Amino acid sequence: MPEPEDEALTLIQSHPEGVLQSELWKELGVDSRKCSRIVKKLEDSGLIDRVEFKKEGIKTYLLKAKRQPVHPENLLAGDELIPCIACDLECVVEECHPLMDWMYQLAIVGSSNK
Numbered sequence: 001m002p003e004p005e006d007e008a009l010t011l012i013q014s015h016p017e018g019v020l021q022s023e024l025w026k027e028l029g030v031d032s033r034k035c036s037r038i039v040k041k042l043e044d045s046g047l048i049d050r051v052e053f054k055k056e057g058i059k060t061y062l063l064k065a066k067r068q069p070v071h072p073e074n075l076l077a078g079d080e081l082i083p084c085i086a087c088d089l090e091c092v093v094e095e096c097h098p099l100m101d102w103m104y105q106l107a108i109v110g111s112s113n114k
Contacts, residue, residue, distance in 0.1 A: 004030065008038045012048055013065040020053065022060040039063060077106035 002010075011027055012019055019027075025035030039061070042048045046066065053062040075082045083098035093099065 004028065004034070004038050005041050008035075009042055009047055009065065012042070012063050016064075018051075018062040018064040020055060020060050021050070021063055022055070022058075024063060077102050077108075080105055 008024060008028055011024060021035065021039055022032075024039070025032050028035060028038075030038070039048070039050060042063075043050050047068075049064045049066060051062045051064070053060050075085065080102060083096075083102050087098070089096070089098075091099075
């Protein structure tokens with residue numbers, strides 16, 4: 001079972017424009033007090049920004065995920081660098097053959113390391 005902080009972070013990340021704290025606790029199925037503790041941990045860890053926000057005259061907070069640095073190992077499939085780094089093609093991600101080939105290679109490398 002995922003940790004409440006992980007679940008909350010995933011929910012916040014799924015809302016690029018941000019999510020109101022008053023809505024987050026409902027989506028998580030926890031009370032507002034537990035949600036406040038979860039949000040504090042995420043904020044103290046530097047994973048989210050918390051900005052005061054008024055909705056219908058009631059104070060709440062807008063929560064936005066901070067961008068995290070990409071780990072270099074996430075750009076490699078074996079020894080092969082993700083093709084998007086130096087790509088100048090105007091493509092649709094779902095139809096990009098170099099990217100699909102790289103992802104296939106990543107799946108092969110990942111399954112052979114297990």
